[in-house]
Amino acid sequence: GQNIDQPTEMTATEGAIVQINCTYQTSGFNGLFWYQQHAGEAPTFLSYNVLDGLEEKGRFSSFLSRSKGYSYLLLKELQMKDSASYLCAVYTSGTYKYIFGTGTRLKVLA
Amino acid sequence: GAGVSQSPRYKVAKRGQDVALRCDPISGHVSLFWYQQALGQGPEFLTYFQNEAQLDKSGLPSDRFFAERPEGSVSTLKIQRTQQEDSAVYLCASSASNQPQHFGDGTRLSIL
Numbered sequence: 001g002q003n004i005d006q007p008t009e010m011t012a013t014e015g016a017i018v019q020i021n022c023t024y025q026t027s028g029f030n031g032l033f034w035y036q037q038h039a040g041e042a043p044t045f046l047s048y049n050v051l052d053g054l055e056e057k058g059r060f061s062s063f064l065s066r067s068k069g070y071s072y073l074l075l076k077e078l079q080m081k082d083s084a085s086y087l088c089a090v091y092t093s094g095t096y097k098y099i100f101g102t103g104t105r106l107k108v109l110a
Numbered sequence: 111g112a113g114v115s116q117s118p119r120y121k122v123a124k125r126g127q128d129v130a131l132r133c134d135p136i137s138g139h140v141s142l143f144w145y146q147q148a149l150g151q152g153p154e155f156l157t158y159f160q161n162e163a164q165l166d167k168s169g170l171p172s173d174r175f176f177a178e179r180p181e182g183s184v185s186t187l188k189i190q191r192t193q194q195e196d197s198a199v200y201l202c203a204s205s206a207s208n209q210p211q212h213f214g215d216g217t218r219l220s221i222l
Contacts, residue, residue: 004152033210033211035213040215041215042114042201042213042214042215042216043153043201043213044213045210045211045212048210087152087153089152095166096141096143096158096160096165096166097155097158097166097168097169098143098153098155098211099155100145100152100153100154100155101152102150102151102152103150103151103152
């Protein structure tokens with residue numbers, strides 16, 4: 001079956017670093033995406049990994065290990081506006097589906 | 111417009127009524143996806159279009175759900191004989207080939 005696991009909630013302090021993990025078991029793999037979603041708003045694209053390793057994009061980095069079915073999103077220098085849900089999604093090969101995790105609600109405290 | 115536009119933003123319907131949700135994708139985007147998102151959950155795939163062709167509708171929960179994209183641009187998701195469990199946010203996303211999806215703000219559907 002298709003399964004994506006993320007922690008439900010995380011809390012961190014402004015200025016700190018937080019790592020949000022995602023593990024997946026899917027029938028085929030064609031890339032892993034991270035999206036940010038503020039309450040009542042559309043998900044917005046953060047990063048994409050298709051090969052193993054680290055992708056860095058400003059304060060955000062994402063890592064992928066295909067052999068372990070594992071990814072993480074690293075957020076540095078946390079700001080209050082980073083309080084949101086972070087969605088991990090796998091693009092499965094052989095289909096057109098993106099399978100999303102339930103999302104991790106991140107609360108950034110002052 | 112510059113982004114994916116969905117209308118209406120909010121829809122309230124009585125159980126048993128039919129509803130139609132509209133999605134205007136980003137101009138030129140070949141791929142169009144519909145998702146259903148329940149509160150506190152991630153988006154669940156419903157269906158996928160490549161231009162006007164509906165290539166995957168395996169996520170549609172029942173035959174009450176129907177989607178179309180007749181000219182390969184605007185898409186409509188129709189739900190017939192709505193039931194309370196259809197209450198959710200319906201998200202539309204579009205993308206160019208091999209590019210990340212861009213999402214609309216969604217339609218929040220409430221069935222009374």
